[in-house]
Amino acid sequence: MVPAVPPPVRPNPVRAYFGNIRRAVSSTFEGMTVTMSWLFRRPSTIQYPDRTEKPVREMLPETYRGLLEVDLSRCTACLLCAKTCPLGCISIETCKHPDGAREFQTFDIDNGLCMFCGLCAEACNFDALAHTREFEASVSSAEQLTVRFVDRPGRLVAKAKDLPPRRPRGSILAALIPGFGRRRRRAAPPEPPASPAPAPAAGAEGPENPEGTA
Amino acid sequence: MGFEFVVVLLFLTTSAVIVGIALWLGRFLRPRLPSAEKASTYECGERPIGSAWFNFNPRFYLFALVFIVFDAEIALTYPAAAVARRWIAEGRAWLVVAEIVLFLAILVAALAYVWGKGELDWNRDLAGPEEMP
Amino acid sequence: MNIIQHVANLLIRSVFHADPASWPWTWLVQAVVIGIAAFLAFAFVAIFAGPVSWIERRIAGRIQSRIGPNRVGPQGVLQWLADGVKCWLKEDLVPAAADRPLFLAAPYLVFTGMFGAFVVLPFGAQVVAADLNVGILYLLAITSLVVVGLLMAGWGSNSKWALFGGVRSAAQLVSYEVPSAFSLLCVVLLAGTLSTQGIVAAQGGWPWDWFIFRNPFMFAAFFLYFTAAIAEGNRTPFDLPEAESEIVAGYNIEYSGMRFLFFLFAEWANIWIMAAISAFAFLGGWQIPGIAPEQIAATKGWEFVGWQALSWTIFLVKATFLVFVVIQIRWTLPRLRVDQLMITCWKYLVPLSMLMVLGVLVLLALVPEGGGADTILRGAMVGLGLAVVLVSALRVRRTFRVDREHYREMEGRDLWYPPYRLP
Ligand code: SF4
Numbered sequence A: 001m002v003p004a005v006p007p008p009v010r011p012n013p014v015r016a017y018f019g020n021i022r023r024a025v026s027s028t029f030e031g032m033t034v035t036m037s038w039l040f041r042r043p044s045t046i047q048y049p050d051r052t053e054k055p056v057r058e059m060l061p062e063t064y065r066g067l068l069e070v071d072l073s074r075c076t077a078c079l080l081c082a083k084t085c086p087l088g089c090i091s092i093e094t095c096k097h098p099d100g101a102r103e104f105q106t107f108d109i110d111n112g113l114c115m116f117c118g119l120c121a122e123a124c125n126f127d128a129l130a131h132t133r134e135f136e137a138s139v140s141s142a143e144q145l146t147v148r149f150v151d152r153p154g155r156l157v158a159k160a161k162d163l164p165p166r167r168p169r170g171s172i173l174a175a176l177i178p179g180f181g182r183r184r185r186r187a188a189p190p191e192p193p194a195s196p197a198p199a200p201a202a203g204a205e206g207p208e209n210p211e212g213t214a
Numbered sequence B: 001m002g003f004e005f006v007v008v009l010l011f012l013t014t015s016a017v018i019v020g021i022a023l024w025l026g027r028f029l030r031p032r033l034p035s036a037e038k039a040s041t042y043e044c045g046e047r048p049i050g051s052a053w054f055n056f057n058p059r060f061y062l063f064a065l066v067f068i069v070f071d072a073e074i075a076l077t078y079p080a081a082a083v084a085r086r087w088i089a090e091g092r093a094w095l096v097v098a099e100i101v102l103f104l105a106i107l108v109a110a111l112a113y114v115w116g117k118g119e120l121d122w123n124r125d126l127a128g129p130e131e132m133p
Numbered sequence C: 001m002n003i004i005q006h007v008a009n010l011l012i013r014s015v016f017h018a019d020p021a022s023w024p025w026t027w028l029v030q031a032v033v034i035g036i037a038a039f040l041a042f043a044f045v046a047i048f049a050g051p052v053s054w055i056e057r058r059i060a061g062r063i064q065s066r067i068g069p070n071r072v073g074p075q076g077v078l079q080w081l082a083d084g085v086k087c088w089l090k091e092d093l094v095p096a097a098a099d100r101p102l103f104l105a106a107p108y109l110v111f112t113g114m115f116g117a118f119v120v121l122p123f124g125a126q127v128v129a130a131d132l133n134v135g136i137l138y139l140l141a142i143t144s145l146v147v148v149g150l151l152m153a154g155w156g157s158n159s160k161w162a163l164f165g166g167v168r169s170a171a172q173l174v175s176y177e178v179p180s181a182f183s184l185l186c187v188v189l190l191a192g193t194l195s196t197q198g199i200v201a202a203q204g205g206w207p208w209d210w211f212i213f214r215n216p217f218m219f220a221a222f223f224l225y226f227t228a229a230i231a232e233g234n235r236t237p238f239d240l241p242e243a244e245s246e247i248v249a250g251y252n253i254e255y256s257g258m259r260f261l262f263f264l265f266a267e268w269a270n271i272w273i274m275a276a277i278s279a280f281a282f283l284g285g286w287q288i289p290g291i292a293p294e295q296i297a298a299t300k301g302w303e304f305v306g307w308q309a310l311s312w313t314i315f316l317v318k319a320t321f322l323v324f325v326v327i328q329i330r331w332t333l334p335r336l337r338v339d340q341l342m343i344t345c346w347k348y349l350v351p352l353s354m355l356m357v358l359g360v361l362v363l364l365a366l367v368p369e370g371g372g373a374d375t376i377l378r379g380a381m382v383g384l385g386l387a388v389v390l391v392s393a394l395r396v397r398r399t400f401r402v403d404r405e406h407y408r409e410m411e412g413r414d415l416w417y418p419p420y421r422l423p
C-alpha cells in the first residue's frame, strides 16, 4: 500500500509574492550589516611569510619531508639512493684517483622531478642523505631546480669506517644557495588601540541580549 | 545643439582610437609565438567537439521579443514624461496623466498576458503535460 | 554656453589673439579641445578603475577575513598598475575557429559604449562635455551598445562558454533595461526635462531637495534603479554572464592580454557610471548645499573655479560612496540562477517600477510643489532615510559586539581591527 500523500499546501500567491519582496529586502539588509561588521574585525589570515611568529620552517615537525640535502662528507657514493629513487632524480658520478681514492664528479638532485617520497633517505645507511624542513623551492628558472651538491672539485668520497658527525640539517642547503628560503621578516605592526568604550545601549541592541531580537 | 552631437561623435571616436592605440602599441611589447594549441578553442582542456554555433535555448528569444515591445513603449513615454510638469502647471494635468496611464495600461496588459501564459517562467515543460496512452 | 566652447574661445583669444566668431580655424581648436576632454575622461576612468579594483580586492579580503593584495608598492596600492602592465605584455591570441572580424571588433564596441556615457555625466556645476537635451535617452541608448559588444564577443569566439555568456548577458541586460528605464522615468517626471544638467538643477543641495527623498515612490524607485543598474553592470549577484563556477568566464573567455583588459576596464568603469547616474538622478548630483547654481555661474575668476571644484568633489564623493555599496553587495549576496534572474526582473522589478511611475505621476498632479503636504512628505522621507542609516549602523555594531565577546574568550585578543589599520 502506498501511503496517501497529503496534497501540497499551496500558499496564497499574493501573500507569497509580497512575502518574497519583504524577505529579499530584509535578508539583503541583514547580509549587508553582517559583511559591514567584518570590516572591523581582525583578519584570521596571517601574512605569510613575514608576519608569522617564527619562520614557518621552524613550526614544521622534525620528520617533515622537505627539500633533500646530502652531507658529502658522510656519503660513500654507494649509489643506493640513486637506485632506490623511482624517478631517478639523483645522479651521482665519481672518478678514481691513481692512489685509489675516489672523487665526486656530480651529486645532483632534481627537485623539479622529486616527489618527496623519502625512499632515498630511507635507503641511505650513513645518514648522509636526509630531508630538511625547507620547502620554499621557487627559483627563477627550471635550471636552478637541480641542486648541485659538489660545490668544488676535489671532494673525496667518504670512507664508511671514519665518518665525521652529521652537519646540522638545513645548513648545507643554506650554504649552497644563499638566501634560499630565508625571506626578510618584518615586525608585526603595533596593536591597535582598544576599541572605543561601549556606549550606553541604544534602542533594541545591547550586550545583555546577545541573541537579540531580529 | 549640433555642436553637442559633434562632441558625442568625437568622444566616441576618441575612445575607439584610444583602444586602437593601446592595442597597436602592445604589438611592440608582447611576444608573438603562435601555435596550434594556443589557437584552439578553450573547453577546459578537452578537445572541443564541434563548433559553438548551434541553436540555443529559444527562451532568450522570447525575452528579447518582450523587451522590444517594452522598450519601444518606454521610449515613447519619455517625451510625455518630460512635459508632464509643464502641463500640470498649465492646468492640463488630466491630459498628461491620461496619456501616461494609457501607456502604462498597455504595458500592464502585455505583462499580464505574458505572465498568465507562463512565458516568464524559465523552467517550463515546453512539451506540455504528458498524456497517458 | 558649453564648457568646451568656453575653453576653446578662451584659448583662441589668449593664444591666437583672434575673434572666435570670425576666425576660420575655430572649429579645429574646438575639435582639439574635445579630443583633450575625451582623453581627460579616459585618464579619469583609468585612474579610477585601477585603484578601485585594488580597493575592492582589499575590501573583499577583509570581508572574508583575509588580507588581500598588499605586495606591489606600499600596501599593494600599485597592484592595478602591475596587472595592467602584465596584461599589456601578454600575447594577443585569436582562436583559429573564431569569427575574426567580430572577435577583434568586440572590445571596441564594449569600450565605446561604456565611454559614451561620460559625455553627458554632469561632473560639476558647469562641467559636462555635452548637455544633450535628450540626455537620459542618450544614456539608455549608448549603454545598450555594450550588449552588442558582448554578444559579438560571445558569438565571435566560437566557444560554448563564450556563447552562453554572451547570450545570457544579452538577455539580462535587455531585461533589466526595462525597470531601470521606468525608474529613470520617475526622475524625468519630477525634473520635467531629459537633460542631465537639468535634472541636477531641478534638485537642491540639501537632502530634502534630492529626488530620492521627494516621496515614497521615488525612494523605492532609487532602490529599483540601483538593483537594475547592478544587473546591467553584470555585477554580483547578477553576474551570470561571467559566472566563473558555471561557464568559466563567459563572453571574455577566449580573450587574452590587452583585449581582455578592455573588457575588465569597461566593467569597472561601468560600476562608476551607474553609481554616477544614481548620484545625479536621485542624490542631488553636484549641488552644493545652500548655494544655487545661478550664484555659482555669476561668480568670476578663482572663486568660480573654487565653486566648481567643490561641486566636483561633492559629486565624486556621492558616486564613490555608491561604488562602495556596490562592492559590498558583491561580497554579500550569492549569485542568482538564470530563472531567478529573469523572475526577479519581470515579475518583481518591472511591475514595481511601473507602480512607482504611476505613484510619482499621481503625486505630481495632486500634491503641489512647495505646499504643506509636499514639505511633510519630504521631511518624512528624510527621516526614513536617516532611520535606515541609523538602524543599519546599530545592527553592524550589535553584530560586531556579540562576536567580540566570543572572540575574546577564544583568542584572548580584541577583535577590533578598523579598516584603516592595514595588516
Ligand atoms: S624523495 Fe623519492 S623521488 Fe625524491 S629523490 Fe628521494 S626517492 Fe627520489
Ligand code: SF4
Pocket (backbone or CB within 6 Å): A070, A074, A075, A076, A077, A078, A079, A080, A081, A082, A092, A123, A124, A125, A126, A127, A128, A129
Ligand atoms: S647519499 Fe647515502 S645512499 Fe646515497 S650514495 Fe651517499 S651514502 Fe649511498
